[in-house]
Structures are given as C-alpha cells and as structure tokens.
Amino acid sequence: MSSSLTREGLLQAYRTMRTIREFEERLHVDFATGEIPGFVHLYAGEEASATGICMHLNRDDYIASTHRGHGHCIAKGVDPVGMMAEIWGKATGTCKGKGGSMHIADLDVGMLGANGIVGGGGPLICGTALASKLRGSNNVGVCFFGDGASNQGTIFEAMNLAAVWKLPVIFVGENNGYAEATASNFSVACENIADRASAFGMPGVIADGFDFFAVHEAAGEAIKRAREGGGPTLLEVKLSRYYGHFEGDQQTYRAPGEVQKLRETKDCLMQFARRVTSRGELTMAELEAIDVEVKTLIDASVVKAKADPLPKPEDLMADVYVSY
Amino acid sequence: MTQVINAWSRIAVLSVPPRPALVGIIANPASGRDIRRLTSRASVFPNAEKASMMVRAIAGLEAAGVRDVMIMPDSGGICGPLFRALSVTTGSPVTVQPRFIDMPVTSSADDTLRATELMCQAGAGAIIVLGGDGTHRAVAARCGQVPLLALSTGTNNAFPEMREATVAGLAAGLLATGAVPAEVAVRRNKLLRVRCDDRTDIALVDLCVTRHNYVGSRAVWDSALLEELFVAFAGADAIGLSAIAGQLEPVTRSAPHGLHVRCADTTLTPQQVIVPIAPGLISAVGIREYGRLLPGQPVVLAPQSGTIALDGEREIEFDPSNRISVELDLHGPLTIDVAAVLENAARRRVLRHYAGRPA
Numbered sequence: 079m080s081s082s083l084t085r086e087g088l089l090q091a092y093r094t095m096r097t098i099r100e101f102e103e104r105l106h107v108d109f110a111t112g113e114i115p116g117f118v119h120l121y122a123g124e125e126a127s128a129t130g131i132c133m134h135l136n137r138d139d140y141i142a143s144t145h146r147g148h149g150h151c152i153a154k155g156v157d158p159v160g161m162m163a164e165i166w167g168k169a170t171g172t173c174k175g176k177g178g179s180m181h182i183a184d185l186d187v188g189m190l191g192a193n194g195i196v197g198g199g200g201p202l203i204c205g206t207a208l209a210s211k212l213r214g215s216n217n218v219g220v221c222f223f224g225d226g227a228s229n230q231g232t233i234f235e236a237m238n239l240a241a242v243w244k245l246p247v248i249f250v251g252e253n254n255g256y257a258e259a260t261a262s263n264f265s266v267a268c269e270n271i272a273d274r275a276s277a278f279g280m281p282g283v284i285a286d287g288f289d290f291f292a293v294h295e296a297a298g299e300a301i302k303r304a305r306e307g308g309g310p311t312l313l314e315v316k317l318s319r320y321y322g323h324f325e326g327d328q329q330t331y332r333a334p335g336e337v338q339k340l341r342e343t344k345d346c347l348m349q350f351a352r353r354v355t356s357r358g359e360l361t362m363a364e365l366e367a368i369d370v371e372v373k374t375l376i377d378a379s380v381v382k383a384k385a386d387p388l389p390k391p392e393d394l395m396a397d398v399y400v401s402y
Numbered sequence: 403m404t405q406v407i408n409a410w411s412r413i414a415v416l417s418v419p420p421r422p423a424l425v426g427i428i429a430n431p432a433s434g435r436d437i438r439r440l441t442s443r444a445s446v447f448p449n450a451e452k453a454s455m456m457v458r459a460i461a462g463l464e465a466a467g468v469r470d471v472m473i474m475p476d477s478g479g480i481c482g483p484l485f486r487a488l489s490v491t492t493g494s495p496v497t498v499q500p501r502f503i504d505m506p507v508t509s510s511a512d513d514t515l516r517a518t519e520l521m522c523q524a525g526a527g528a529i530i531v532l533g534g535d536g537t538h539r540a541v542a543a544r545c546g547q548v549p550l551l552a553l554s555t556g557t558n559n560a561f562p563e564m565r566e567a568t569v570a571g572l573a574a575g576l577l578a579t580g581a582v583p584a585e586v587a588v589r590r591n592k593l594l595r596v597r598c599d600d601r602t603d604i605a606l607v608d609l610c611v612t613r614h615n616y617v618g619s620r621a622v623w624d625s626a627l628l629e630e631l632f633v634a635f636a637g638a639d640a641i642g643l644s645a646i647a648g649q650l651e652p653v654t655r656s657a658p659h660g661l662h663v664r665c666a667d668t669t670l671t672p673q674q675v676i677v678p679i680a681p682g683l684i685s686a687v688g689i690r691e692y693g694r695l696l697p698g699q700p701v702v703l704a705p706q707s708g709t710i711a712l713d714g715e716r717e718i719e720f721d722p723s724n725r726i727s728v729e730l731d732l733h734g735p736l737t738i739d740v741a742a743v744l745e746n747a748a749r750r751r752v753l754r755h756y757a758g759r760p761a
Binding site: 083263267268269270272273275276281282283284285289291292294295296299300303311314353356357358 | 431432435436437439440441445446448449476477478479480482509615616617618619620707719721
C-alpha cells in the first residue's frame with residue numbers, strides 16, 4: 079500500500095492534516111475567551127492517525143469517534159464550517175447547534191458521532207458492520223478509541239462480538255499516553271493495547287502515529303482485509319496530544335518540555351512535509367498554498383460561526399426522536 | 403565401576419564459580435507487533451512469555467554460579483510480568499534478584515542501545531537478548547566485544563535461535579563465570595555495513611533495497627518491490643528475505659563471504675525462486691543475477707528512489723541524489739554457541755559432582 083499514494087493523494091493527506099491542525103489551534107485560542115459553550119478536547123498532534131486511516135474509507139463506510147473527535151470528523155469528510163458553527167452552538171451547525179463538540183455527527187458522510195461515553199463507539203460500530211455483512215456490501219466500520227477506553231468493558235465486548243461474527247471492523251486504539259491525567263503505563267496492564275488482540279484471535283498491529291505513511295500503510299492492510307471478509311483487526315496507533323485532556327487542563331502530570339520536544343522532533347505535518355519535498359513529490363510552495371487556503375477557510379468558519387443565529391427555543395424538541 | 407566413580411568430582415565445581423560474573427538481559431517489549439500480523443501469518447509473542455523466558459534464563463544463570471543480573475527497564479510490559487514470574491516457586495529456586503538499570507525509559511530502540519552500553523560499562527560477561535533480528539541489530543551496534551546469547555521471540559527471525567531459555571541461561575553463565583573458556587564458546591559473526599551519504603548503519607542478516615517509497619510500517623513482504631538483496635549469511639532453511647539467497651547459494655555464518663542478489667519482477671525474468679518470505683507467506687521472487695559478496699569490496703548502488711531495509715525492516719529512505727554503498731564486514735558481534743558450551747562442559751565434567759553416599 080505504501081507505493082499507492084498518488085500526487086493527488088499526498089496533497090489530500092496534507093490538506094486534511096493541516097485542516098485539522100488549523101481547526102484545533104484556532105479553537106485553542108478562541109476557547110480561552112470563554113465565548114464557546116461546553117467543553118472541547120483537541121486532537122492537535124494526532125492528525126496522522128485520523129487522516130491515514132480515513133483516506134482508505136468511502137463515504138458509505140462508517141466511523142465511530144470519541145470525545146476527541148474533531149480530527150475524525152474532518153478526516154471523514156464532515157464540513158469544517160458546519161463543525162465550527164456546531165461547536166459555537168449555532169443553528170447552522172452540523173447538528174443544528176444542539177450537540178456541540180462531543181456530539182458532532184453526520185450520517186451522510188458515515189460519521190456516527192463524536193461520543194462523550196468513553197468506549198461507547200465499539201458496540202455502535204459493530205452494529206454498522208453487522209448491517210454491512212447482512213446486506214452483503216463490502217463496507218467497513220472503524221472504531222476510534224483511546225488508551226482509557228481500551229480498559230472499558232464495552233470495547234472488550236465489541237472486540238469479542240466482532241471476532242465471533244467476523245465483522246468488518248477496524249478497532250483503532252489511539253494511545254496518546256494519558257487517560258485524562260492518568261498515564262497509560264499506570265492504567266493499562268500491558269505494554270501495548272495491540273497485545274490484547276490475540277485474546278480475541280484477531281491481528282494486533284502497532285503503528286507510529288507521528289508518521290502518516292506508517293498509519294496509512296497499516297490501515298490500508300487492515301481495511302483491505304476487512305473488506306475481503308477477513309474479519310476485524312486491532313490497530314494501535316502510538317501518538318501524543320499537544321494540548322490537555324480538555325481546554326483548561328493544566329497538565330501538571332506531563333514532563334516539562336514534553337510537548338515542545340514532540341513538536342520539534344516528531345510532528346506529523348513537519349515529517350510529512352520534509353519527506354515529500356525532499357523527494358521532489360511535492361514542493362514547499364504547494365504545501366504553503368494549502369496552508370493559506372486552509373487558514374482562510376478556518377478564519378471564515380469562525381467569522382460565520384460567531385455571526386450565525388442560535389437555535390430557537392421552539393426547536394428544542396425537534397430531531398429528538400427518529401422515525402423508522 | 404571404579405572408572406565411573408573417578409569421573410565424578412567430590413566438589414561441586416559451580417558452587418565456587420571460577421570468577422564472579424555479571425550477565426545482562428535485554429528483552430524488547432515491542433518486538434513481534436508489526437504489520438506482518440496483517441500481511442502474513444506471523445504470530446504475536448506475548449510479553450508474559452518473554453518474562454517467563456527471562457526467569458528461566460535466570461534459573462540457568464544461577465545454576466552456573468552467576469549472582470549478578472542486570473535487566474533493561476521498560477514501562478511495565480515485561481517488568482511487571484517479570485516480577486509476577488519471579489514470585490512463582492515452581493522449578494529450580496531463583497534467589498538471584500535481578501537489578502534494573504537506572505536509566506530513563508523512552509519506549510524506543512534508544513532504550514536497547516543505552517542498556518547495552520551500560521551493561522558493557524558495568525563489565526557484563528555476556529548479554530542475553532530476547533527479541534527479533536531488529537532487537538539484535540540494535541544490541542550489536544553497541545555491544546563491542548561482549549558476547550550475545552541471541553534468543554528469538556518470534557517466528558520471523560534469522561539471527562537469533564529458537565531455544566529453551568533455561569539452557570541458554572546455563573550456557574551464558576558457564577561462559578561468563580569462566581567455567582567454559584571463551585575460545586570454545588564464542589563465535590564471530592559477520593555483518594553488513596551500509597553507507598548512505600554521511601549516514602552509516604548495520605544489518606546482521608540481510609540488507610534489502612526496495613521500491614517502497616517510505617519507511618512506513620517498516621516490514622517488507624511484497625516480493626514485487628525488491629530490487630537488491632545482500633546477505634551476511636543465508637540458511638537454506640531460513641525464513642524471511644535471506645531465504646531468497648538461501649535457496650540460490652546457502653551461506654554459512656562462518657563462510658568468509660556473503661551473497662548479493664539482484665531481483666526482478668517475475669514478469670520480466672524467467673528465473674524465479676520460491677521462498678518463505680514471511681511466516682505463512684510463500685512467494686515467487688524473480689532473480690536477475692547473483693554472486694558472492696566479499697569483505698572489503700564495497701558495492702556502490704545507483705538506485706532510483708526507495709528504501710533500504712535492514713534485517714527486514716525499512717530504515718533508510720533514499721533518492722537518486724544519495725550515494726549508497728554496502729560492504730560485508732567479517733568482524734561483527736560475538737555470539738555464544740550454546741551447544742558448544744554445553745558439550746565442552748560435558749567433556750570437562752563441569753556440571754558433574756559427587757554428592758556423597760546416599761543416606
């Protein structure tokens with residue numbers, strides 16, 4: 079799979095990662111003003127994971143996300159302008175302003191939703207995968223979860239179900255080293271989340287989450303296997319978040335300079351740009367043009383979000399129930 | 403009967419080992435979890451089993467008279483199970499308390515490099531390594547003249563052996579204490595040196611130039627992407643990339659040469675070899691030509707762009723602007739020949755003693 083990236087594919091990968099980064103960096107600034115309601119959990123630093131995985135997915139494949147879901151949404155094709163409005167609680171948002179950061183969902187693009195329930199995505203994605211299997215389609219489901227969720231019963235149950243029914247599911251354990259403020263090497267009873275796959279008889283693979291190409295390649299094999307009826311895979315992506323668990327988290331549990339060192343030495347965007355330009359596949363000018371376009375898009379999304387109307391009180395009960 | 407009794411010493415030789423000895427143990431908690439679990443039928447080697455192997459090795463070391471064992475620390479993947487395994491009282495009693503090296507844990511190959519350096523500085527007489535070819539490559543880069551006891555913890559390795567750790571510990575201990583002399587116990591290995599502009603690196607078994615564009619997920623399994631292969635040794639019964647050379651012209655670990663194979667797409671050459679390129683994955687590899695690789699005669703490559711895999715893992719990305727050369731070096735790391743150690747011990751009756759008349 080590593081050689082299958084076209085020039086257009088490389089440009090798309092960079093644009094997606096840059097959009098996520100710009101979106102999150104902007105929220106980091108704007109949230110501090112106190113104008114944004116609710117909580118936000120930022121995905122900055124983890125962009126290679128969502129991007130490397132979702133680039134293999136079609137519109138009718140499903141993903142289930144986490145409370146740190148902005149990156150998954152953008153990578154799966156949710157409109158960032160609608161997302162920004164949603165986070166600002168506006169009626170023009172992806173969920174009409176009633177969901178906020180932790181409940182952004184867009185079924186039209188296969189995004190089942192960010193999810194405030196830690197480990198809540200596993201059973202949901204098994205549902206879509208079972209539907210896919212019963213319908214005879216080759217759609218797959220991807221369940222993103224974190225190292226904290228890796229200890230939840232829902233995730234174990236979902237892995238068991240996916241294994242016994244041989245469902246087309248890719249369990250993506252994004253191990254950023256901390257479940258809120260608890261280090262994963264304190265709370266996870268094995269060195270690698272991937273090790274747990276063997277208990278369910280499925281392959282367990284580790285990918286470097288700072289390296290887009292490593293994630294893209296491993297995810298490509300896992301998704302191909304699922305589409306071909308090979309069953310589920312557990313893919314552990316080792317990465318790090320650049321900000322706190324939530325905005326406002328003082329992060330006293332992290333070593334001084336930990337994030338700065340990662341930004342300077344391992345950053346996924348930096349590594350990606352260095353590699354594709356040193357080989358002449360893309361030019362710095364092309365990447366910088368994307369940077370400008372993305373910044374313009376995110377700036378505009380914030381201006382629009384601020385100006386857009388709030389939901390009306392009479393819309394409170396709308397969209398609460400779904401008719402079958 | 404008199405002759406037989408004369409063959410037994412009244413003193414247990416190993417109750418007073420020839421010299422106090424320190425042995426290091428390095429186990430890689432991350433080995434055996436790469437993409438080959440998806441692209442072939444490679445299995446996962448549990449860290450709990452690595453910890454169990456370490457305890458069995460320590461039992462062997464203790465029986466050979468070793469009282470000081472240094473362990474590479476990790477963030478809990480092996481150290482945790484190791485403590486649990488040490489508390490189990492079945493089997494030979496293990497009274498040696500291994501000590502963990504006081505060093506920061508980075509959960510990367512840097513830990514292996516650092517631990518190896520510190521073990522060598524502390525005067526280790528041997529280092530037991532549990533891991534794959536990649537782990538051994540990292541240790542070999544820093545171990546100098548300290549001999550390695552190379553144990554495989556996976557299904558895709560050529561350099562380390564699949565061997566019972568108890569026996570391995572006994573052999574490492576007999577060497578480290580001087581109960582068996584180094585000249586009969588230790589073997590010199592070859593290695594491959596690659597230079598890519600200013601960067602240099604080594605491989606212990608094979609070095610492969612591939613058309614993979616990026617290091618990516620590291621492993622190499624697609625035979626259609628192989629350009630050139632260099633091997634320091636290649637068993638006809640090998641698994642992995644060196645198996646290609648092993649089926650063309652087997653090269654022993656002691657032979658004063660390696661092999662250089664130029665591969666080709668199977669649609670472009672009628673010459674093909676069928677090899678187990680990964681566990682459960684048997685591939686046809688097209689062969690353009692091959693010949694012996696001699697020490698001191700670097701081969702300069704003129705590739706387009708791609709990656710260089712060292713012992714089966716992509717490590718170096720290159721493009722046409724890079725100048726790359728590969729050379730065979732006969733002065734690689736030392737490894738302990740377990741069978742030779744124990745045969746020597748048997749011949750010299752090192753492990754025999756006469757316990758006296760039964761009560």
